[in-house]
Amino acid sequence: MGNLDVSACKEWFSVAYVEALSYAAGYAVTVVHVDHFGVDLEIRDRALRVDVQMKCMNESDVKGDHISYDLDTRTYNLLSDPGRNVPAYLFVVEVPEAKNDWVLSNSEGIHLRRCGYYAKISALEPTANKATKAVRVARENRLTIKSLDRLMREARGEL
Structure with missing residues (x-):
């Protein structure tokens, strides 16, 4: 096994988790490499976007x-600034304690473990x-393909 710090592994695993869901749902993901405004990812559909702060924690x-x-x-x-014009979410991905258990790989494919959840921060008070x-x-x-699509439709004003 490599020597990358476990917190860095968690950070990038959670990004990969959301990227997999987003692309499967038909949305683009922009990783924000310099987090000046509390945003790690932008999920986009043409001119529409939602901002995401990513976190990963042990199950x-x-x-x-x-x-x-x-x-x-x-x-x-x-993220809760009332002057925001883009919805902002906290996404938390839970992973098993043992890093070896985060991914199950077999002849059926790759299974990312465990689950991701979301909370709309832009709806909360500072x-x-x-x-x-x-x-x-x-x-x-x-976080599922269906729930991610619902968040994007809500941002578009369809819900």
Whole structure:
């Protein structure tokens, strides 16, 4: 196995996870390499786009109805800014504890493990917190081709 830091592996695995879903749904993905405005990815359909802050975490032992993710205050406030003209989301991809279990590869193909979830941050109020803001990400908001398409249709004003 390689020597790349596990946090870098998580970051790029989560990007690949969302890229796979996006391209399967027919949307383009732009990776933002310098994160000045709290955006890691832009998912696009011609002139339409949604902004995404990506996070990856180990699969939770707690299997409740939501994940709580502490987002740094600066990023949270950039994404929840009421002056935004583009919807902004937090995408959290959960992976198994062991890096070897993130991908299952066999004669049927490649299976990316585990699940991704989303929360619309641009619909929330900015915070006065100094360090972090906990964001509740509902497990029912699972990232799938269908849900990604719904987010894009909502951004287009169709829903």
